[in-house]
Amino acid sequence: MQLPIEEPVLIFASAMILFFISPLIMKKFKIPGIIGPILAGIIVGPYGFNILERDQTIELLGNIGLLFIIFIAGLELDIDGFKKYRNRSVLFGTLSFNIPLILGAVVGVLLGYTLTGSILLGSIIGSHTLLAYPIASVMGISKNKAVTTAVGGTLLTDTFALLILAIITGSTEGQLSLRFWITMLLSLTGFVLLIMLGIPKISKWYFRNSENEGITTFSFVMVVLFFSSSLAILIGMQPLIGAFLAGLALNRFVLDYGTLMNRIRFLGNAIFIPFFLLSVGMLMDLSVLFNNPKAWLVTIAIVVSVFIGKAAAPLIVSKVYGYSPVERNVMIGLTTPQAAATLASTLVGYRVGLLDQITVNAVIIMILLTCFFGSYFVEKYGRKLALQEERQPSKREKDSEPERILIPLANLQTMESLIDLANMIRESSINEQTLHPLTVVQKDLNSAHEGVASAEKMLGHALIYASGAEIPLLPMTRVDQNVSNGIIRAIAERRINTVVIGWNAERKFNQMFGNIIDRVVEQTSQSILVTKLDHPLEITRRIVLIVPRGADHKGGYREALERIKTLTVRLSAFLLVLVVGESKNSYQNSIENIQPDPPFEIKEIDNWEALRESYVHNLNNDDIVVIMSARKGTVAWHPQLEELPKSLAKVKPKSFIVYYPEES
Numbered sequence: 001m002q003l004p005i006e007e008p009v010l011i012f013a014s015a016m017i018l019f020f021i022s023p024l025i026m027k028k029f030k031i032p033g034i035i036g037p038i039l040a041g042i043i044v045g046p047y048g049f050n051i052l053e054r055d056q057t058i059e060l061l062g063n064i065g066l067l068f069i070i071f072i073a074g075l076e077l078d079i080d081g082f083k084k085y086r087n088r089s090v091l092f093g094t095l096s097f098n099i100p101l102i103l104g105a106v107v108g109v110l111l112g113y114t115l116t117g118s119i120l121l122g123s124i125i126g127s128h129t130l131l132a133y134p135i136a137s138v139m140g141i142s143k144n145k146a147v148t149t150a151v152g153g154t155l156l157t158d159t160f161a162l163l164i165l166a167i168i169t170g171s172t173e174g175q176l177s178l179r180f181w182i183t184m185l186l187s188l189t190g191f192v193l194l195i196m197l198g199i200p201k202i203s204k205w206y207f208r209n210s211e212n213e214g215i216t217t218f219s220f221v222m223v224v225l226f227f228s229s230s231l232a233i234l235i236g237m238q239p240l241i242g243a244f245l246a247g248l249a250l251n252r253f254v255l256d257y258g259t260l261m262n263r264i265r266f267l268g269n270a271i272f273i274p275f276f277l278l279s280v281g282m283l284m285d286l287s288v289l290f291n292n293p294k295a296w297l298v299t300i301a302i303v304v305s306v307f308i309g310k311a312a313a314p315l316i317v318s319k320v321y322g323y324s325p326v327e328r329n330v331m332i333g334l335t336t337p338q339a340a341a342t343l344a345s346t347l348v349g350y351r352v353g354l355l356d357q358i359t360v361n362a363v364i365i366m367i368l369l370t371c372f373f374g375s376y377f378v379e380k381y382g383r384k385l386a387l388q389e390e391r392q393p394s395k396r397e398k399d400s401e402p403e404r405i406l407i408p409l410a411n412l413q414t415m416e417s418l419i420d421l422a423n424m425i426r427e428s429s430i431n432e433q434t435l436h437p438l439t440v441v442q443k444d445l446n447s448a449h450e451g452v453a454s455a456e457k458m459l460g461h462a463l464i465y466a467s468g469a470e471i472p473l474l475p476m477t478r479v480d481q482n483v484s485n486g487i488i489r490a491i492a493e494r495r496i497n498t499v500v501i502g503w504n505a506e507r508k509f510n511q512m513f514g515n516i517i518d519r520v521v522e523q524t525s526q527s528i529l530v531t532k533l534d535h536p537l538e539i540t541r542r543i544v545l546i547v548p549r550g551a552d553h554k555g556g557y558r559e560a561l562e563r564i565k566t567l568t569v570r571l572s573a574f575l576l577v578l579v580v581g582e583s584k585n586s587y588q589n590s591i592e593n594i595q596p597d598p599p600f601e602i603k604e605i606d607n608w609e610a611l612r613e614s615y616v617h618n619l620n621n622d623d624i625v626v627i628m629s630a631r632k633g634t635v636a637w638h639p640q641l642e643e644l645p646k647s648l649a650k651v652k653p654k655s656f657i658v659y660y661p662e663e664s
Contacts, residue, residue, distance in 0.1 A: 003049075003050050003051055004046070004050050004051060004052055004053040005051060005052060005053075006053075008057065011052060011055075011057060011058075014044070014051065014052060015052070015058075015274075015275065015278060018036075018037065018040040018044065018274075018278065019036075019037060019270075019274040019278075021036075022036025022037055022039065022040045023036045023037075026039075031372070031376070034131065034132065034134070034135070034277065034371070034375050035371060035372050035375060036277075037274045037275075037277035037278045037281065038277045038278070038280055038281040038368055038371060039281060040278060040281060041277065041278040041279065041280060041281020041282040041283075041284075042281040042282070042284050042286070042368075043281075044282075045281060045282030045283075045284070046282060047282075047284060047285040047286065047287065052282070054279055054282040054283070058275065058278065058279050058282065059279060061271070061272060061275035061276075061279075062272075062275045062276040062278065062279030062280070063239075063276070064272045064275070064276075065268065065271075065272035065273040065274070065275045065276030065277070065279075066240065066276045066339070067225065067226075067229055067239060067240070067243040067272075068243075068264075068267075068268035068272045068273055068276075069129065069130065069131065069133070069134075069268070069273055069276070070130075070240050070243040070244045070247065071225050071243040071244070071246060071247045071264075071268075072133075072134070072137075072247065072264065072265065072268055073130045073133050073151060073154070073244065073247060074243070074244045074245070074246065074247015074248045074249075074250075074251065075247040075250060075251055075254050075261065075264070076133075076137055076142050076151075076247075076251075076256065077148070077151050077152065077247070077248065077251060079248070079251055079252070079572060080572060080574075080598065080599050084145075084599070085145055085148055085149050085152070086152070088145075088149045088152075088317065088321055089148070089149050089151075089152030089153050089155075089156070090152075090153075090156065091317060091320070092149050092150065092152070092153035092313055092314075092317045092331075093152065093153030093154070093155065093156025093157050093160075094153075094156065095312065095313035095316055095317065096126070096128070096153050096156075096157050096309075096310065096313035096314075096335055097123075097126040097127070097156065097157040097160045097161070098126065099126075099309045099312045099313060100122065100125040100126040100305060100306060100309025100310060101119075101122040101123055101125065101126040101160075101309075102122065103122070103125065103305040103308060103309045104118070104121045104122030104123070104124065104125035104126065104302070104305050104309070105118045105119050105121065105122035106118075106122075107121065107122075107301045107302065107305050108120075108121040108122065110301075111297070111298060111301065113354075113355075114354065116168050116171060116354060117349070117354040117355060119164065119168065120164065120165070120168050120345060120349045120354050120355070121302075121349075121355070121359070123160070123161045123164040123165065123168075123345060124161070124338075124341075124342050124345045124346055124349075124363065125302065125305050125306050125309060125338075126157060126160065126161055126309070127157050127158050127160075127161035127162075127338065127341035127342055127345070128154065128157055128158075128310065128334075128335045128336065128337060128338055128341075128342075129158075129337055129338060129339035129341065129342065130151060130154055130334060130337075131337040131339050131371055131374060131375070132333055132334055132337055132371075132374045132375045132377075132378040132379075133151070133334060134265075134269060134273075135375060135378045135379050135382060136330070136334065136378055136382050137265075139378075139379075139382040139383060139385070139386045140386055141330070141382055141385050141386050142256075143569070144327065144330075144385060145323075145327075146318075146323050146327035146328070146330055146331050146385075147330060147331075147334065149317065149321075149331065150314075150330075150331045150334040150335050151334070153313075153335070154335070155244060157335075157341075158240060158241070158244070158341045159241065161341045161342075161345060162237065162238045162240070162241060162341055162344070162345070164345075165238070165341075165344070165345045165348060165349075166184060166236060166237065167184075168349075168354070169348060169352060184236065187235040187236065187237075188235065188237065190235075191231060191232065191235050191237070191242075191245075192245065194231075195228050195231075195242070195245040195246065195249050196245060196248065196249055199224055199228070199246065199249035199250065200249055200250075200252075200253075203220075203224070203249070203250060203253045204253070204539055204622075206220055207253055207536050207538055207539050208535060208536065208539055214259065214260075214263070214468060217260055218260065218263055218264075221250060221254065221260065221264065224246050224249070224250060225243060225246045225247075227246075228242035228243065228245055228246035228249075229242040229243050229246070230242070238341065238344050240341060240344070251572065252538070252539075252541070252572050253538045253539065254538065255420075255424075255537065255538050255570065255571065256570060257423060257424060257469070257570055258420065258423075258469055258537075258538065259420075259465070259468040259469035260538075261469075262468065262469045262470055263468060276339075280339060280343065280364070280367060280368075280371075281368075283343075283360075283364050284361065284364040284365065284368065285361050285364075288357065288358065288361040289361070289365075292358060294358060295358045295361060295362065298358050298359060298362045299361075299362040299365050299366070302359075302362050302363065302366050303362075303365070303366050303369055303370075306336065306338065306366055306370060307336065307370075307373075310332065310335050310336045310370075311332050311336075313331075313335070314328050314329075314331035314332045314335065315328065317331070318331070324388075326381050326384050326385050326388065327385060329377055329380075329381040330377070330378055330381045330382055330385055332374075332377055333373070333374045333375070333376070333377025333378035333379075333380075333381060333382070334374065334378055335374075336370045336373055336374040336377070337367075337370045337371045337373075337374035337375070338363075338366060338367045338370045338371075339367055339371065342363065342366075342367060343363075343367070346359070346360055346363045347360075403426065403427055403497065403498070404434075404436060404494060404495060404496045404497055404498070405422045405425075405426065405435050405436065405496070405497075405498045405499070405500060406436045406438055406487070406490060406491060406494065406496040406498070406499045406500070407419060407422050407435060407436065407437045407438065407499075407500050407501070408438045408439075408440065408487050408499070408501045408502075409437050409438065409439050409458055409459070409462065410439070410440075410502070411502065411504075412458055412461060414502040414533070415437075415458065415461060415462055415465070416465055417502075417531075417533045417536075417537065418500055418501075418502055418531065419435065419437070419462060419465060419466055419471065419473075420537050421500055421529070421531060421533070421537065421567075421657075422435050422498075422500045423435065423469065423471050424537065424566070424567050424570050424571070425498075425500075425529075425563045425566060425567055427566075434472040434473055434474040435466070435471060435472065435473050435474070436473075436474050436475075436476065436490075436494055436496065437459055437462045437473055437475045437476075438475075438476055438477070438478065438486075438487065438490050439455035439456075439458055439459055439475075439476075439477050439478075440455075440477075440478045440479075440480055440483045440486035440487060440490075441454075441455050441477060441478070441479045441480075441486075442480065442481060442482070442483050442486075443479060443481070444479075444481060448479045451479075452477055452479065455477045456477060459475040459477065462475060463475060476490060476494070478490055483516050484515070484516045484517075484519035484520050484523075487499070487501075487516070487520050488519075488520060488523055488524060491524055491526060496526060497526050497527065497662065498526060498527040498528075498529070498662075499520065499524070499526060499527070499528045499529065500529045500531065501517060501520070501528065501529070501530055501531070502530075502531055502532065502533075503517060503530050503531065503532050503645075503658075504532070505532055505645075505649035505654065512642050512645070513530055513645070513658075517530055521631060521660055522631065522632075525662060525663040526662055527556055527559070527560065527563075527659070527660065527661055527662045528659075528660040529657050529658070529659050529660075530645075530657070530658040530660075531656075531657045531658075532648075532649065532654055532655065532656055532657075533624070533655050534654040534655045535621070535622065535655050537571060537624075538571070539622050540571045540573050540622055540623070540624050540655075541573055541574065541620065541622040541623070542573055542574045542575075542576060542620060542622065542623045542624075543564065543567065543568050543571070543573050543574070543575050543576070543623070543624050543625075543626055544576045544578065544615065544619065544623055544624070544625045544626065545564055545575060545576065545577045545578065545626045545628065546578050546580065546611065546625065546626070546627045546628065546644070547577060547578065547579045547580065547587060547628050548580050548581070548628065548629075548630065548636050548637075548638050548640075548641060549580060549581040549582040549636065549638070550582070550635050550636040551628050551630070551636040551661075552586060552587060552590060553635045553636065554630065554634070554635055554636055554661050554663070555661070555662060555663060556661030556662030556663065557590075557628075557661055558590065558594060559661065559662060560628060560659055560661040560662075561590065561591065561594050561628075562594050562595070564626055564628075564659070565591075565594060565595070565596055565597075565598055565600075566596055568598040568600075569596045569597075569598045573598070573624075574598070574599050574600070574601075575598050575599070575600035575601075576600070576601055576603070577591060577600060577601070577602040577603070578603055578605050578611065578615060579602065579603070579604050579605065580605045580607070580608060580611055581605070581606070581607060581608075582604075583604065584602045584603065584604045587602060588602060608638070608640040608644075612647060616644075616647055616648065616651060617651055619651065623655065624655045624656065624657065625648055625655070625656040625657070626656070626657045626659055627641065627644055627645065627656065627657070627658045627659065628659050628661065629641045629658050629659060629660050630660070630661075631660060631663065634663065645658055
């Protein structure tokens with residue numbers, strides 16, 4: 001066989017084999033799996049056994065993988081947490097860039113580089129790539145304040161590095177003039193405004209009016225990603241900036257626990273990101289180390305500068321803001337790896353003659369070492385942080401009772417929103433407990449064949465939809481001449497503790513929701529969420545929680561509040577709590593102490609009439625109203641709780657949830 005391999009199918013097949021085998025081998029040696037494709041690239045690349053060449057195909061797929069890394073980081077950035085810790089991110093980003101910049105520039109001057117070359121070397125060391133961020137994401141610590149600070153600081157470090165690259169490149173080409181500065185500032189400002197203001201508006205319109213078709217929606221997100229990256233190239237910036245801004249612009253529309261986010265992660269982590277890591281390994285030429293003694297000096301100087309410079313910023317910030325040693329080490333692990341802006345700046349500097357071959361190889365070795373070190377640190381200390389962050393177990397967990405959520409289905413149009421909502425309120429995104437979709441065929445046993453077939457077809461659609469987000473389902477069909485009896489039987493048989501059921505806003509005389517839902521509410525003691533969602537969950541910006549007098553005396557109050565706050569966090573929304581007919585002080589402590597911790601505000605409302613006048617008729621289009629209701633005759637029940645859903649059904653938006661907490 002001729003080497004390197006030139007047949008595209010064989011190239012792709014070889015890469016897939018490497019992506020499959022290398023993480024398994026790394027796992028045997030307890031090395032982070034993300035290092036595997038890099039080592040594979042060194043071995044099979046042009047400076048190894050020359051099995052694969054770093055051709056246009058590898059470079060293309062690798063560049064896309066790089067964009068996916070930055071894009072996913074933007075999507076997963078906790079914007080509310082970033083706002084909350086904005087000053088910390090700015091301080092951290094400034095220190096994380098400038099300390100290595102100064103060290104790198106000094107090293108460059110001492111090693112005989114030109115002044116511009118030394119500054120470029122310092123900017124290369126100052127930048128970093130969130131290469132280990134997927135590890136933090138899998139650990140479930142992506143919204144920790146230390147991780148948010150590090151990710152937010154990355155925006156500054158990479159922006160500074162790429163700006164310096166643009167300035168130095170302009171100076172080497174004789175373009176560093178007043179016109180150059182004005183053009184760069186105007187184009188960059190216009191680009192940021194266009195992406196951050198234009199894309200959210202277009203996305204909001206699209207998600208509100210689209211039919212939620214998986215392929216079309218995924219294509220829309222890819223268009224935004226590559227349009228932003230291409231536009232960055234057209235204005236003379238690196239596409240990484242465009243990818244990160246695209247992720248930020250779509251942050252509130254791509255739900256962290258949704259089907260769409262799962263597809264983006266899957267495609268990136270399975271195909272494109274491994275190609276990027278493979279392409280990085282292929283750049284490394286170990287023979288240079290043995291042929292030129294200066295290469296050792298340059299390599300050691302650059303590596304030491306990186307480790308000292310990148311460790312300094314987390315040490316300072318952790319002291320200033322009181323981060324724990326584990327959080328500090330996670331920050332070091334996240335911000336030490338070099339790849340994205342580092343490679344871009346190095347290759348451009350090499351092309352314009354500011355950096356030589358020795359420097360390029362030293363940077364590649366530095367990338368390998370920092371990626372290994374950073375991934376190891378994030379995996380080791382991220383696991384400790386995840387264990388430390390585990391909330392106190394809820395009453396259900398203390399009683400060792402698994403969470404079981406039932407979703408009665410009767411309408412294909414509302415099936416997806418009900419599954420999404422049930423998935424959002426689960427206690428953990430990695431909870432192995434399944435959701436239980438249910439269809440009830442209102443027939444007698446002898447004539448139920450066609451009805452059962454139709455019901456199973458609906459459940460089949462539910463399984464297909466849920467599989468896209470890896471939501472485990474255990475569907476079931478019941479045949480009963482009374483639908484409410486079928487639901488109640490299923491609750492008993494499956495030991496269900498929560499029911500998420502849809503309502504069409506139609507009610508008959510002297511009924512609250514209709515005969516079926518009313519009977520289920522009356523004859524059960526489990527948590528029940530009666531929902532009417534007229535807009536997609538992903539465009540929700542605020543959850544308005546209405547709490548009646550005495551709600552905190554109910555047995556299921558804390559669990560209900562925990563779920564509502566969890567929903568708020570996972571939607572990246574704001575929680576407005578309206579306490580009706582009671583002082584807000586009695587609820588302040590419970591709302592503050594129950595985790596998670598979304599941004600929220602508590603207000604007192606004198607009476608139900610004031611609630612209608614001030615809020616019910618002045619809701620925003622992207623609000624979801626949650627009524628913490630009560631079963632008739634129990635503590636916190638009020639006649640207006642039966643009238644409020646009727647009022648909400650007549651106003652826009654018609655998105656609300658009537659939450660009946662579990663009864664003792």
